[in-house]
Amino acid sequence: MAKLSANKVNLYYGDHHALKDVSLAMDHNTITAFIGPSGCGKSTFLRLFNRMNDLIPHVKIEGEIIVDGEDIYSKQVSVDLLRKNIGMVFQKPNPFPKSIFENVAYGLRVNGISDKNFIIERVETSLKQASLWEEVKDKLKKSAFELSGGQQQRLCIARALAIEPSVVLMDEPTSALDPLATHKIEELVFNLKEDYTIVIVTHNMQQAARVSDKTAFFYLGELIEYDDTNNIFTKPKEITTQNYITGRFG
Amino acid sequence: MTHLESELKKIKDSTLEMMHIVRTQLSKGKEALMTSNKELALEVMHNEKRVNGYELLIDNSCENVIACFSPVAIDLRFVLATLKINYHLERIGDNADGIARNVIDIKEQWNDELLRKLELVKSFEIADEMLGYVLDSYENEDTSMARKVFEKDKFIDHITDNALTTISEYIKANHSNVNQDLYLLLLHRKLERVGDLVKNIAEEIIFFVEAKVLKHKKGLEG
Numbered sequence: 016m017a018k019l020s021a022n023k024v025n026l027y028y029g030d031h032h033a034l035k036d037v038s039l040a041m042d043h044n045t046i047t048a049f050i051g052p053s054g055c056g057k058s059t060f061l062r063l064f065n066r067m068n069d070l071i072p073h074v075k076i077e078g079e080i081i082v083d084g085e086d087i088y089s090k091q092v093s094v095d096l097l098r099k100n101i102g103m104v105f106q107k108p109n110p111f112p113k114s115i116f117e118n119v120a121y122g123l124r125v126n127g128i129s130d131k132n133f134i135i136e137r138v139e140t141s142l143k144q145a146s147l148w149e150e151v152k153d154k155l156k157k158s159a160f161e162l163s164g165g166q167q168q169r170l171c172i173a174r175a176l177a178i179e180p181s182v183v184l185m186d187e188p189t190s191a192l193d194p195l196a197t198h199k200i201e202e203l204v205f206n207l208k209e210d211y212t213i214v215i216v217t218h219n220m221q222q223a224a225r226v227s228d229k230t231a232f233f234y235l236g237e238l239i240e241y242d243d244t245n246n247i248f249t250k251p252k253e254i255t256t257q258n259y260i261t262g263r264f265g
Numbered sequence: 266m267t268h269l270e271s272e273l274k275k276i277k278d279s280t281l282e283m284m285h286i287v288r289t290q291l292s293k294g295k296e297a298l299m300t301s302n303k304e305l306a307l308e309v310m311h312n313e314k315r316v317n318g319y320e321l322l323i324d325n326s327c328e329n330v331i332a333c334f335s336p337v338a339i340d341l342r343f344v345l346a347t348l349k350i351n352y353h354l355e356r357i358g359d360n361a362d363g364i365a366r367n368v369i370d371i372k373e374q375w376n377d378e379l380l381r382k383l384e385l386v387k388s389f390e391i392a393d394e395m396l397g398y399v400l401d402s403y404e405n406e407d408t409s410m411a412r413k414v415f416e417k418d419k420f421i422d423h424i425t426d427n428a429l430t431t432i433s434e435y436i437k438a439n440h441s442n443v444n445q446d447l448y449l450l451l452l453h454r455k456l457e458r459v460g461d462l463v464k465n466i467a468e469e470i471i472f473f474v475e476a477k478v479l480k481h482k483k484g485l486e487g
Contacts, residue, residue: 205268224333225268248332 016084018043018212019064019182024078026059026068033059035236037078041229046204046213048223048244051233052259057216060233061184064214065101066094082182099126102175106187108167110159110174115151118159118170122178137177144210145173146203165196169203176211183207185215189222201226220260224248232256269334273343276326280347280354281404283319287354288396290316290361291459295389297368298452301375309365316358323351339473346473350403353462353469357396360455360462367452373445379435383428383449388456391417391424395463399470406474411467421460428453 017040026034034056041047049057062068063080066087079086087097099122110118119138128134138155142148147169151162159170168188175183185204189197204213204226217223223230224244231241232253240247240256251257258264266274290309297305327348330336336344380386395414402410432450436443468479 202267221333221335244333245329249328 020081022079027075029073033236037238039241043212044208046208046227047229048227049216049231050220050223055233056236057233058186061186061216064184065098065103099178100180101182102180104171104175104185104188107191108171110167110170114156115159116155119173119177141173141177144176145169147173165192182212187216272330276347279323283354284400286316287358290358294361294364303369306365306368310362313358313362320351320355342473346469349469350466353465357459357462360459363455367448371448382431384424388421388424391421392456392459399463399466402470408471408474411470414464414467418460418464421457425453425457
Protein backbone atom coordinates (compact mmCIF):
# COMPACT_ATOMS: atom_id res chain seq x y z
CA MET A 16 0.00 0.00 0.00
CA ALA A 17 1.26 3.45 -0.88
CA LYS A 18 1.99 5.86 1.96
CA LEU A 19 0.36 8.79 0.19
CA SER A 20 -1.88 8.79 -2.82
CA ALA A 21 -4.19 11.02 -4.77
CA ASN A 22 -7.06 9.72 -6.83
CA LYS A 23 -8.56 11.90 -9.58
CA VAL A 24 -8.09 15.10 -7.63
CA ASN A 25 -9.53 18.34 -8.96
CA LEU A 26 -9.13 21.61 -7.12
CA TYR A 27 -10.77 24.94 -7.89
CA TYR A 28 -9.91 28.37 -6.51
CA GLY A 29 -13.30 29.93 -7.28
CA ASP A 30 -13.56 29.62 -11.07
CA HIS A 31 -9.90 28.78 -11.56
CA HIS A 32 -9.35 25.07 -12.15
CA ALA A 33 -5.96 24.71 -10.44
CA LEU A 34 -5.56 20.91 -10.39
CA LYS A 35 -6.98 18.68 -13.09
CA ASP A 36 -7.62 15.00 -12.49
CA VAL A 37 -4.36 14.38 -10.68
CA SER A 38 -3.66 10.81 -9.56
CA LEU A 39 -0.38 9.54 -8.14
CA ALA A 40 0.95 7.31 -5.36
CA MET A 41 4.04 7.76 -3.19
CA ASP A 42 5.70 4.90 -1.33
CA HIS A 43 6.94 4.75 2.26
CA ASN A 44 10.44 6.09 2.92
CA THR A 45 10.87 7.72 -0.42
CA ILE A 46 11.59 11.27 -1.48
CA THR A 47 9.27 12.60 -4.15
CA ALA A 48 9.91 15.93 -5.84
CA PHE A 49 7.23 18.04 -7.50
CA ILE A 50 8.58 20.26 -10.25
CA GLY A 51 7.03 22.59 -12.79
CA PRO A 52 6.82 26.28 -13.69
CA SER A 53 5.20 28.82 -11.36
CA GLY A 54 1.45 28.41 -11.14
CA CYS A 55 1.50 24.79 -12.33
CA GLY A 56 -0.21 23.56 -9.17
CA LYS A 57 2.71 21.79 -7.45
CA SER A 58 2.45 23.68 -4.13
CA THR A 59 -1.34 23.48 -4.21
CA PHE A 60 -1.08 19.74 -4.64
CA LEU A 61 1.47 19.42 -1.81
CA ARG A 62 -0.77 21.36 0.59
CA LEU A 63 -3.60 18.92 -0.01
CA PHE A 64 -1.73 16.31 2.02
CA ASN A 65 -2.06 18.17 5.31
CA ARG A 66 -5.22 20.05 4.39
CA MET A 67 -3.54 23.45 4.30
CA ASN A 68 -5.81 24.45 1.41
CA ASP A 69 -8.78 24.26 3.80
CA LEU A 70 -7.73 27.66 5.08
CA ILE A 71 -8.10 29.34 1.69
CA PRO A 72 -11.55 30.78 0.92
CA HIS A 73 -13.57 29.56 -2.12
CA VAL A 74 -11.57 26.36 -2.52
CA LYS A 75 -13.40 23.33 -3.85
CA ILE A 76 -11.73 19.92 -3.77
CA GLU A 77 -12.89 16.79 -5.58
CA GLY A 78 -11.38 13.30 -5.55
CA GLU A 79 -9.55 11.42 -2.81
CA ILE A 80 -6.36 12.11 -0.89
CA ILE A 81 -5.33 8.95 0.92
CA VAL A 82 -2.75 8.74 3.73
CA ASP A 83 -2.03 5.28 5.16
CA GLY A 84 -5.17 3.96 3.49
CA GLU A 85 -7.50 6.62 4.87
CA ASP A 86 -9.20 9.45 2.97
CA ILE A 87 -8.03 12.50 4.92
CA TYR A 88 -10.92 14.62 3.67
CA SER A 89 -13.52 12.35 5.27
CA LYS A 90 -15.53 13.90 8.10
CA GLN A 91 -14.11 11.56 10.77
CA VAL A 92 -10.55 12.78 10.28
CA SER A 93 -9.15 15.17 12.89
CA VAL A 94 -7.12 17.85 11.12
CA ASP A 95 -4.99 18.34 14.26
CA LEU A 96 -4.05 14.67 14.37
CA LEU A 97 -3.43 14.68 10.63
CA ARG A 98 -1.00 17.58 10.92
CA LYS A 99 0.77 15.86 13.80
CA ASN A 100 1.42 12.96 11.46
CA ILE A 101 2.30 15.13 8.46
CA GLY A 102 4.83 17.84 9.23
CA MET A 103 5.54 20.77 6.99
CA VAL A 104 8.55 22.96 6.25
CA PHE A 105 8.02 26.20 4.38
CA GLN A 106 9.94 28.28 1.87
CA LYS A 107 11.26 30.81 4.35
CA PRO A 108 12.53 29.73 7.76
CA ASN A 109 9.86 30.73 10.27
CA PRO A 110 11.20 30.15 13.77
CA PHE A 111 9.07 31.36 16.67
CA PRO A 112 10.35 34.27 18.78
CA LYS A 113 11.56 31.83 21.40
CA SER A 114 14.76 30.05 22.34
CA ILE A 115 16.23 27.35 20.14
CA PHE A 116 15.15 24.74 22.68
CA GLU A 117 11.60 26.07 22.97
CA ASN A 118 11.17 26.18 19.20
CA VAL A 119 11.72 22.44 19.01
CA ALA A 120 9.81 21.70 22.22
CA TYR A 121 6.85 23.79 21.10
CA GLY A 122 5.00 21.07 19.18
CA LEU A 123 5.40 18.65 22.08
CA ARG A 124 4.00 21.10 24.61
CA VAL A 125 1.07 22.01 22.33
CA ASN A 126 0.33 18.31 22.10
CA GLY A 127 0.04 18.11 25.88
CA ILE A 128 3.41 16.55 26.69
CA SER A 129 4.86 17.87 29.93
CA ASP A 130 7.41 15.20 30.89
CA LYS A 131 10.56 17.31 31.12
CA ASN A 132 13.02 14.49 30.50
CA PHE A 133 11.05 13.27 27.51
CA ILE A 134 11.01 16.78 26.03
CA ILE A 135 14.77 17.21 26.57
CA GLU A 136 15.40 13.89 24.88
CA ARG A 137 13.12 14.65 21.92
CA VAL A 138 14.67 18.09 21.41
CA GLU A 139 18.16 16.60 21.30
CA THR A 140 17.14 13.75 18.97
CA SER A 141 15.31 16.11 16.61
CA LEU A 142 18.21 18.54 16.47
CA LYS A 143 20.55 15.65 15.73
CA GLN A 144 18.26 14.38 12.98
CA ALA A 145 18.24 17.87 11.53
CA SER A 146 22.08 17.96 11.62
CA LEU A 147 21.98 21.01 13.88
CA TRP A 148 22.83 19.61 17.32
CA GLU A 149 26.58 20.09 17.13
CA GLU A 150 26.14 23.73 16.16
CA VAL A 151 23.61 24.66 18.85
CA LYS A 152 24.07 22.29 21.78
CA ASP A 153 25.88 24.95 23.82
CA LYS A 154 23.40 27.71 23.15
CA LEU A 155 19.99 26.11 23.39
CA LYS A 156 18.64 28.99 25.46
CA LYS A 157 19.63 31.63 22.93
CA SER A 158 17.01 33.12 20.63
CA ALA A 159 16.36 31.22 17.42
CA PHE A 160 16.75 34.51 15.57
CA GLU A 161 20.49 34.44 16.37
CA LEU A 162 20.92 31.54 13.98
CA SER A 163 21.81 31.94 10.29
CA GLY A 164 19.13 31.42 7.63
CA GLY A 165 20.30 27.88 6.91
CA GLN A 166 20.43 27.03 10.62
CA GLN A 167 16.95 28.50 11.12
CA GLN A 168 15.60 26.29 8.34
CA ARG A 169 17.20 23.21 9.92
CA LEU A 170 15.67 24.32 13.24
CA CYS A 171 12.26 24.41 11.53
CA ILE A 172 12.92 20.89 10.23
CA ALA A 173 13.86 19.79 13.78
CA ARG A 174 10.64 21.40 15.04
CA ALA A 175 8.65 19.44 12.46
CA LEU A 176 10.42 16.19 13.40
CA ALA A 177 10.01 16.62 17.17
CA ILE A 178 6.39 15.49 17.15
CA GLU A 179 7.40 12.36 15.26
CA PRO A 180 5.44 12.68 12.03
CA SER A 181 5.71 9.94 9.43
CA VAL A 182 5.58 12.35 6.49
CA VAL A 183 7.39 15.65 5.97
CA LEU A 184 6.16 18.03 3.30
CA MET A 185 8.64 20.66 2.14
CA ASP A 186 7.57 23.63 0.09
CA GLU A 187 10.68 25.05 -1.62
CA PRO A 188 12.69 24.66 1.59
CA THR A 189 15.94 26.07 0.22
CA SER A 190 14.78 28.88 -2.04
CA ALA A 191 15.80 31.49 0.54
CA LEU A 192 19.20 29.90 1.30
CA ASP A 193 22.73 30.23 -0.05
CA PRO A 194 24.36 27.29 -1.91
CA LEU A 195 26.20 25.92 1.15
CA ALA A 196 23.10 25.99 3.35
CA THR A 197 21.15 24.46 0.46
CA HIS A 198 23.67 21.64 0.20
CA LYS A 199 23.34 20.92 3.93
CA ILE A 200 19.55 20.77 3.71
CA GLU A 201 19.72 18.50 0.68
CA GLU A 202 22.03 16.07 2.45
CA LEU A 203 19.78 16.21 5.49
CA VAL A 204 16.68 15.45 3.40
CA PHE A 205 18.47 12.52 1.77
CA ASN A 206 19.38 11.08 5.18
CA LEU A 207 15.88 11.59 6.62
CA LYS A 208 14.47 9.22 4.02
CA GLU A 209 15.35 6.28 6.26
CA ASP A 210 12.72 7.30 8.79
CA TYR A 211 10.25 9.49 6.89
CA THR A 212 8.33 9.80 3.67
CA ILE A 213 9.30 13.14 2.17
CA VAL A 214 7.62 15.24 -0.47
CA ILE A 215 9.45 18.30 -1.69
CA VAL A 216 8.28 21.06 -3.98
CA THR A 217 11.15 22.77 -5.71
CA HIS A 218 11.64 25.18 -8.55
CA ASN A 219 15.26 24.04 -8.68
CA MET A 220 15.31 21.12 -11.10
CA GLN A 221 18.83 20.12 -10.16
CA GLN A 222 17.72 19.87 -6.56
CA ALA A 223 14.90 17.53 -7.56
CA ALA A 224 17.43 15.50 -9.53
CA ARG A 225 19.91 15.36 -6.65
CA VAL A 226 17.65 14.46 -3.76
CA SER A 227 14.57 12.62 -4.95
CA ASP A 228 13.74 9.03 -5.84
CA LYS A 229 10.69 9.98 -7.88
CA THR A 230 9.79 13.18 -9.67
CA ALA A 231 6.38 14.47 -10.69
CA PHE A 232 6.22 17.17 -13.36
CA PHE A 233 3.19 19.46 -13.26
CA TYR A 234 2.11 21.87 -15.98
CA LEU A 235 -1.00 24.04 -16.06
CA GLY A 236 -2.62 22.06 -13.26
CA GLU A 237 -2.02 18.67 -14.85
CA LEU A 238 0.36 15.95 -13.79
CA ILE A 239 2.27 15.50 -17.05
CA GLU A 240 4.72 12.80 -15.98
CA TYR A 241 5.61 10.88 -12.84
CA ASP A 242 8.51 8.45 -12.85
CA ASP A 243 11.84 7.52 -11.26
CA THR A 244 13.94 10.68 -11.06
CA ASN A 245 16.69 9.02 -13.11
CA ASN A 246 14.23 8.38 -15.92
CA ILE A 247 12.72 11.87 -15.81
CA PHE A 248 16.18 13.44 -16.17
CA THR A 249 17.64 11.05 -18.73
CA LYS A 250 14.74 9.78 -20.82
CA PRO A 251 11.46 11.57 -20.10
CA LYS A 252 8.54 10.07 -21.95
CA GLU A 253 6.68 13.33 -22.58
CA ILE A 254 7.97 16.05 -24.85
CA THR A 255 6.58 18.73 -22.48
CA THR A 256 8.71 17.30 -19.66
CA GLN A 257 11.75 17.26 -21.90
CA ASN A 258 11.20 20.84 -22.99
CA TYR A 259 10.83 21.98 -19.37
CA ILE A 260 13.82 20.19 -17.89
CA THR A 261 16.07 21.26 -20.76
CA GLY A 262 15.07 24.88 -20.17
CA ARG A 263 13.19 25.33 -23.44
CA PHE A 264 10.31 26.90 -21.55
CA GLY A 265 9.24 27.78 -18.01
CA MET B 266 29.57 10.45 2.79
CA THR B 267 27.41 12.79 0.70
CA HIS B 268 24.70 11.50 -1.63
CA LEU B 269 26.90 12.16 -4.67
CA GLU B 270 29.87 10.40 -3.02
CA SER B 271 27.74 7.35 -2.33
CA GLU B 272 26.56 7.27 -5.98
CA LEU B 273 30.17 7.57 -7.22
CA LYS B 274 31.25 4.79 -4.86
CA LYS B 275 28.59 2.50 -6.31
CA ILE B 276 29.93 3.17 -9.80
CA LYS B 277 33.50 2.54 -8.66
CA ASP B 278 32.55 -0.72 -6.95
CA SER B 279 30.73 -1.96 -10.08
CA THR B 280 33.70 -1.03 -12.28
CA LEU B 281 36.11 -2.86 -9.98
CA GLU B 282 33.88 -5.93 -10.08
CA MET B 283 33.84 -5.72 -13.88
CA MET B 284 37.65 -5.43 -13.94
CA HIS B 285 37.96 -8.58 -11.82
CA ILE B 286 35.57 -10.49 -14.07
CA VAL B 287 37.34 -9.39 -17.26
CA ARG B 288 40.72 -10.36 -15.78
CA THR B 289 39.34 -13.78 -14.86
CA GLN B 290 37.86 -14.15 -18.35
CA LEU B 291 41.25 -13.56 -19.92
CA SER B 292 42.97 -15.91 -17.51
CA LYS B 293 40.42 -18.67 -18.17
CA GLY B 294 40.77 -18.04 -21.90
CA LYS B 295 44.49 -18.69 -21.59
CA GLU B 296 43.89 -21.80 -19.51
CA ALA B 297 41.33 -23.13 -22.00
CA LEU B 298 43.72 -22.49 -24.88
CA MET B 299 46.78 -24.07 -23.28
CA THR B 300 44.94 -27.17 -22.11
CA SER B 301 42.53 -27.36 -25.10
CA ASN B 302 39.74 -27.36 -22.52
CA LYS B 303 36.62 -26.72 -24.56
CA GLU B 304 34.33 -26.76 -21.52
CA LEU B 305 36.30 -23.94 -19.96
CA ALA B 306 36.13 -22.08 -23.28
CA LEU B 307 32.34 -22.45 -23.23
CA GLU B 308 32.30 -21.08 -19.69
CA VAL B 309 34.21 -17.99 -20.85
CA MET B 310 31.75 -17.52 -23.72
CA HIS B 311 28.84 -17.85 -21.31
CA ASN B 312 30.31 -15.33 -18.84
CA GLU B 313 30.69 -12.78 -21.62
CA LYS B 314 27.02 -11.97 -20.95
CA ARG B 315 27.95 -10.91 -17.41
CA VAL B 316 30.57 -8.53 -18.78
CA ASN B 317 28.01 -7.04 -21.14
CA GLY B 318 25.56 -6.70 -18.25
CA TYR B 319 28.12 -4.72 -16.26
CA GLU B 320 28.75 -2.47 -19.25
CA LEU B 321 25.06 -1.57 -19.44
CA LEU B 322 24.80 -1.08 -15.67
CA ILE B 323 27.83 1.23 -15.47
CA ASP B 324 26.77 3.20 -18.55
CA ASN B 325 23.37 3.73 -17.01
CA SER B 326 24.76 4.73 -13.61
CA CYS B 327 27.17 7.25 -15.16
CA GLU B 328 24.37 8.70 -17.27
CA ASN B 329 22.19 9.11 -14.16
CA VAL B 330 24.95 10.80 -12.15
CA ILE B 331 25.66 13.27 -14.94
CA ALA B 332 21.96 14.05 -15.39
CA CYS B 333 21.07 14.28 -11.71
CA PHE B 334 24.19 15.63 -9.98
CA SER B 335 26.01 17.71 -12.61
CA PRO B 336 29.38 16.57 -11.21
CA VAL B 337 32.38 18.91 -11.57
CA ALA B 338 36.19 18.73 -11.31
CA ILE B 339 37.49 15.34 -10.07
CA ASP B 340 33.94 13.96 -9.82
CA LEU B 341 33.26 14.83 -13.46
CA ARG B 342 36.63 13.42 -14.56
CA PHE B 343 35.89 10.23 -12.62
CA VAL B 344 32.55 9.74 -14.38
CA LEU B 345 33.93 10.57 -17.84
CA ALA B 346 36.97 8.33 -17.33
CA THR B 347 34.83 5.50 -15.99
CA LEU B 348 32.51 5.66 -19.01
CA LYS B 349 35.54 5.09 -21.25
CA ILE B 350 37.15 2.50 -18.95
CA ASN B 351 33.85 0.64 -19.05
CA TYR B 352 33.93 0.62 -22.84
CA HIS B 353 37.55 -0.58 -22.93
CA LEU B 354 36.82 -3.32 -20.39
CA GLU B 355 33.94 -4.58 -22.48
CA ARG B 356 36.26 -4.74 -25.49
CA ILE B 357 38.81 -6.73 -23.46
CA GLY B 358 35.94 -9.04 -22.53
CA ASP B 359 35.15 -9.40 -26.26
CA ASN B 360 38.75 -10.43 -26.90
CA ALA B 361 38.63 -13.04 -24.12
CA ASP B 362 35.42 -14.32 -25.68
CA GLY B 363 37.16 -14.37 -29.10
CA ILE B 364 40.03 -16.41 -27.66
CA ALA B 365 37.53 -18.88 -26.20
CA ARG B 366 35.79 -19.16 -29.58
CA ASN B 367 39.16 -19.91 -31.20
CA VAL B 368 39.67 -22.73 -28.68
CA ILE B 369 36.36 -24.23 -29.78
CA ASP B 370 37.24 -23.83 -33.48
CA ILE B 371 40.74 -25.32 -33.37
CA LYS B 372 40.61 -29.05 -34.01
CA GLU B 373 44.32 -29.95 -34.11
CA GLN B 374 46.80 -30.43 -31.28
CA TRP B 375 49.09 -27.44 -30.70
CA ASN B 376 52.56 -27.46 -32.10
CA ASP B 377 54.34 -27.04 -28.75
CA GLU B 378 57.67 -26.03 -30.25
CA LEU B 379 56.07 -23.22 -32.26
CA LEU B 380 54.00 -22.13 -29.27
CA ARG B 381 57.17 -21.76 -27.16
CA LYS B 382 58.90 -19.76 -29.87
CA LEU B 383 55.96 -17.38 -30.22
CA GLU B 384 55.84 -16.57 -26.47
CA LEU B 385 52.06 -16.52 -26.52
CA VAL B 386 51.93 -17.50 -22.84
CA LYS B 387 54.26 -14.62 -22.04
CA SER B 388 51.85 -12.22 -23.77
CA PHE B 389 49.00 -13.58 -21.68
CA GLU B 390 51.04 -13.15 -18.50
CA ILE B 391 51.96 -9.56 -19.33
CA ALA B 392 48.34 -8.71 -20.19
CA ASP B 393 47.24 -10.16 -16.85
CA GLU B 394 49.92 -8.19 -15.03
CA MET B 395 48.82 -5.01 -16.78
CA LEU B 396 45.22 -5.61 -15.79
CA GLY B 397 46.39 -6.08 -12.21
CA TYR B 398 48.14 -2.70 -12.33
CA VAL B 399 45.12 -0.80 -13.62
CA LEU B 400 42.90 -2.54 -11.12
CA ASP B 401 45.10 -1.41 -8.21
CA SER B 402 45.55 1.99 -9.75
CA TYR B 403 41.80 2.60 -10.22
CA GLU B 404 40.98 1.26 -6.76
CA ASN B 405 43.61 3.28 -4.90
CA GLU B 406 43.80 6.24 -7.29
CA ASP B 407 47.53 5.57 -7.54
CA THR B 408 48.80 6.65 -10.95
CA SER B 409 52.28 5.19 -10.41
CA MET B 410 50.67 1.78 -10.88
CA ALA B 411 48.90 2.95 -14.05
CA ARG B 412 52.20 4.22 -15.46
CA LYS B 413 53.78 0.75 -15.20
CA VAL B 414 51.37 -0.35 -17.90
CA PHE B 415 53.00 1.67 -20.70
CA GLU B 416 56.34 -0.20 -20.63
CA LYS B 417 54.57 -3.54 -20.36
CA ASP B 418 52.47 -2.78 -23.42
CA LYS B 419 55.65 -2.36 -25.43
CA PHE B 420 56.66 -5.94 -24.51
CA ILE B 421 53.41 -7.30 -25.88
CA ASP B 422 53.83 -5.26 -29.08
CA HIS B 423 57.36 -6.62 -29.41
CA ILE B 424 56.25 -10.23 -28.90
CA THR B 425 53.47 -9.73 -31.48
CA ASP B 426 55.89 -8.29 -34.06
CA ASN B 427 58.24 -11.23 -33.54
CA ALA B 428 55.34 -13.66 -33.78
CA LEU B 429 54.38 -12.25 -37.17
CA THR B 430 57.87 -12.85 -38.50
CA THR B 431 58.15 -16.29 -36.91
CA ILE B 432 54.77 -17.44 -38.22
CA SER B 433 55.46 -16.08 -41.66
CA GLU B 434 58.76 -18.00 -41.79
CA TYR B 435 57.14 -21.10 -40.36
CA ILE B 436 54.40 -21.09 -42.98
CA LYS B 437 57.00 -20.74 -45.73
CA ALA B 438 58.84 -23.80 -44.41
CA ASN B 439 55.84 -25.95 -43.33
CA HIS B 440 52.62 -26.01 -45.31
CA SER B 441 51.15 -28.79 -43.24
CA ASN B 442 49.30 -26.78 -40.61
CA VAL B 443 48.67 -23.32 -41.99
CA ASN B 444 45.23 -23.20 -40.38
CA GLN B 445 46.69 -23.46 -36.88
CA ASP B 446 49.44 -20.97 -37.72
CA LEU B 447 46.88 -18.40 -38.76
CA TYR B 448 44.91 -18.99 -35.57
CA LEU B 449 48.07 -18.34 -33.59
CA LEU B 450 48.53 -15.07 -35.43
CA LEU B 451 44.96 -14.12 -34.61
CA LEU B 452 45.52 -14.92 -30.93
CA HIS B 453 48.60 -12.71 -30.83
CA ARG B 454 46.64 -9.89 -32.46
CA LYS B 455 43.93 -10.24 -29.83
CA LEU B 456 46.45 -9.99 -27.01
CA GLU B 457 48.10 -7.02 -28.63
CA ARG B 458 44.67 -5.38 -28.75
CA VAL B 459 44.12 -6.23 -25.08
CA GLY B 460 47.42 -4.51 -24.28
CA ASP B 461 46.31 -1.40 -26.16
CA LEU B 462 42.97 -1.37 -24.34
CA VAL B 463 44.62 -1.70 -20.92
CA LYS B 464 46.92 1.14 -21.90
CA ASN B 465 43.86 3.24 -22.75
CA ILE B 466 42.44 2.43 -19.31
CA ALA B 467 45.69 3.56 -17.68
CA GLU B 468 45.47 6.86 -19.59
CA GLU B 469 41.92 7.37 -18.38
CA ILE B 470 42.95 6.74 -14.76
CA ILE B 471 45.71 9.34 -15.07
CA PHE B 472 43.18 11.77 -16.58
CA PHE B 473 40.80 11.14 -13.67
CA VAL B 474 43.37 11.43 -10.88
CA GLU B 475 45.82 14.01 -12.26
CA ALA B 476 43.72 15.85 -14.86
CA LYS B 477 46.44 15.12 -17.43
CA VAL B 478 45.60 14.12 -20.97
CA LEU B 479 48.07 11.55 -22.34
CA LYS B 480 46.15 10.53 -25.42
CA HIS B 481 48.03 11.06 -28.70
CA LYS B 482 51.16 12.14 -26.80
CA LYS B 483 53.72 9.49 -27.39
CA GLY B 484 56.57 9.34 -24.90
CA LEU B 485 54.85 11.48 -22.26
CA GLU B 486 53.48 8.57 -20.31
CA GLY B 487 56.12 8.86 -17.58
